[in-house]
Amino acid sequence: MNTLLVLPILIPLATAVACLLAWRSRTIQRIIGVSGAVGLLTTALILLTTVWREGVIASQLGNWPAPFGITLAADLLSAIMTVLGSLMGFSVIIYSLGSIDRRREAYGYYPFFHLLLMGVNGVFLTGDLFNLYVWFEVMLMSSFVLLALGGEKPQLEGAIKYVTLNLISSAFFLTALGILYGMAGTLNMADLAVLAKEAKYPGVATTLSMLFLVAFGIKSALFPLFFWLPASYHTPPVPVSAIFAGLLTKVGVYTLLRVFTLLFIQNPGYTHTLILALAGLTMVTGVLGAMSHNEFRRILSFHIISQVGYMVMGLGLFTPLAVAGSIFYIIHHIIVKTNLFLVSGVAHRLQGSFELDKLGGLSHKAPALTVVFVISAFSLAGIPPLSGFWAKYVLVLNSLQIESYLIAATALLVSLLTLFSMAKIWAGAFWGEAPSDNEPGRIEPSPPDLLTKVALYAPMFLLAGLTLTIGLMTEPFMALAVRAADQLMNPAPYIQAVLESRP
């Protein structure tokens, strides 16, 4: 039994329970919430270094040998995602200290936040498809509550759309699981990968892969299935938006990466070409949606969709370098996107609005915020030497190498349009004239005190610093992504580790 694999699930669970026990005291909940996040981040980093040194690690729950019991397994991709998830958890919970209102804190913000992290880590670490479904539901359930917590009108309306479409996605997933079990007789991913190589029923496998594509496509907001995202992500408080934006769609992308490199590799001419086409369409529709909006968080929400296209593009190209590009893109994107949402929160706090034409003049009022925004936004658009440039460089380079010129051109064009809409936010919110104070309906913002300021700015500086570090010292991060991609493309060690690990 490897404790290191269980701890990223147990720590958030214990934290959530402890927070629930301290229901009456907001202060104690805050302390427990932050220390839980610190503990989780430390464990995740230890897990990453262990996996880097020792290769894939696996563990069997309840002492049932694989493939009969539930397996927990971590290869480099899982470990990277766990680290990113916990890092975002840590940053956003610090930010929450300065921005979540008392009522939400009193009604269980911290417990559900940690339950969300538990679900996310469970998805990353499990080696069993049905268990993956269960973790998905844990994650969804807490995200439902976080989205609706507070009960403001737009929140409730956004929650209805989010809940309904995600339940449909779960229904597709469960259907696919039922048929897959009937066909293969196992749901252990490593065991299924062995069976997939024998390719007994290639026709049924392709049909099944489409069911999985729809299920995970809804969760990761792929082209025709993304409508729930821009309808709900701008409604909850900013920390909730930020953690959703950073993590939840990327969980979908992670499952796509996992399933389409391990299980459905029999017919890549069909499945992966389709994924590539969807990736291109996702990029274009996402960025066009972003260009047509004038509200800070709505623009950012549409950019999530557009960026998911890039991540999935590497999977569609299906070469080791392209998958490495995808993984690098995920690393870059989670950090940058969370940070941009955090910036939008402080902008709202200073000017009392998310509408670009009511913001204006932030560069005078908050120079530090402006620096953070510039680093993140330019990185998102792919300006060298920031992290987004290298992510896009690898993907475009590889698509040129294997002569998929159309997708390369799409990626470059979308990147240009991303720059355009980031420039729109820049011109509207940061440059521009400050709006006049006597405008009707304007809420006079309260200047935050010093402690609140630290809580708001520290995570933003941390993430912006990381973006800069990844951009300027790309080598180690790219090496990490390349090795993770190598493990995905040659799953033999993963399969061996899972099937031969002793309880």
Next chain:
Amino acid sequence: MNTLIAVLVGVLFGAGIYLMLSRTPVRLIIGLVFLSNAINLLIFDAAGLTRGIPPIIASGAEKLARSHADPLPQALILTAIVISFGVLAFALVLFNRTFKTLPARDLSDLKATDT
């Protein structure tokens, strides 16, 4: 028996999706219930409906007395039932609260957060 259940699954899927396309919130929820039950039956059917004893070898015996039934689909369905029950409870409260708070009468009135 397999065919019969398969047809039933199809009917439940059809009815569920039909109901979910309606604009009445209650129908949407009933559609969700149909859908989750259809999937539970589908798991049962896809794994093979066999009559058999539990796969436990009696003490002293070398092998099973008769052919056994696969317990795993039942475990899967049990988990799925619990999850869908929890989700349904949440959805009911959410819909109730939403239509009490918002002026909207049905689902087609929910257009404020759309793009």
